[in-house]
Amino acid sequence: MKDHQLNELFEKARPHFDHKEPLPGHQARFLEKLNDAGTEPSKGVSWWKPLSIAASIVLVVALSIGQGLLKTTEQERIAEISPEISNSQFYFANIIEQQVKQLEQENSPETKKIIEDALEQLALLESDYKKLENDLLKGGDDKFILQAMIQNFQTRIDLMQDVLAQIEIIKTLKNQQNENNIT
Incomplete structure (x- = not known):
């Protein structure tokens, strides 16, 4: 589709998109949240990253130990045969x-x-x-x-x-x- 056809399509659909106005004070609330996000991280999010790293390390160690326990040596395999x-x-x-x-x-x-x-x-x-x-x-x-x-x-x-x-x-x-x- 060419650009002018795309523009025509959006012009025709505009009445269906623009049917509600934002609530009063929307822009002020948005700007306040934007300013707060850059200055101070929220308390709940700060533990997720270290916790996920620790969980990943525990998972890798557990898998390594499990893999080591499941491996059989050549001598054990020969003894089975x-x-x-x-x-x-x-x-x-x-x-x-x-x-x-x-x-x-x-x-x-x-x-x-x-x-x-x-x-x-x-x-x-x-x-x-x-x-x-x-x-x-x-x-x-x-x-x-x-x-x-x-x-x-x-x-x-x-x-x-x-x-x-x-x-x-x-x-x-x-x-x-x-x-x-x-x-």
């Missing part, structure tokens, strides 16, 4: 941890290289295990993945036992050399 693997994982992890501590106690210049290699292999096997956990959580073939997870633990234990046996051989050979050098 297979309680047996959770128990096996705890058992095997303890055995491996004990063997790693024993391995670190055997650290010497003669065994340093073999221990470093063993720890690197353990890290690779742990990485493979994490991939198997992810596959299990994504809904892969449960039986196959669970067997692979247990096999991974068994491989780590076998690796540690082999390394400890090799360290014992190294220690025995060193002791024999020392005995031969003394006599």
Whole structure:
């Protein structure tokens, strides 16, 4: 619509708009309210802003806590899928941890290289295990993945036992050399 058509429309409708006059003193009351609004805020409105900010903070904190409580860890989700693997994982992890501590106690210049290699292999096997956990959580073939997870633990234990046996051989050979050098 063009401006002149819009003006014509309002001119035709004017009698319907202008049918009441404001009450006497309207302009004075309006100006007084306008002047008062700029100088002094009303008492009732002043608490709404801080109260709404506090309520927002409480809401955010409550949601954060609730979200944290609802999250389940990977271990909990794996335990839901297979309680047996959770128990096996705890058992095997303890055995491996004990063997790693024993391995670190055997650290010497003669065994340093073999221990470093063993720890690197353990890290690779742990990485493979994490991939198997992810596959299990994504809904892969449960039986196959669970067997692979247990096999991974068994491989780590076998690796540690082999390394400890090799360290014992190294220690025995060193002791024999020392005995031969003394006599």
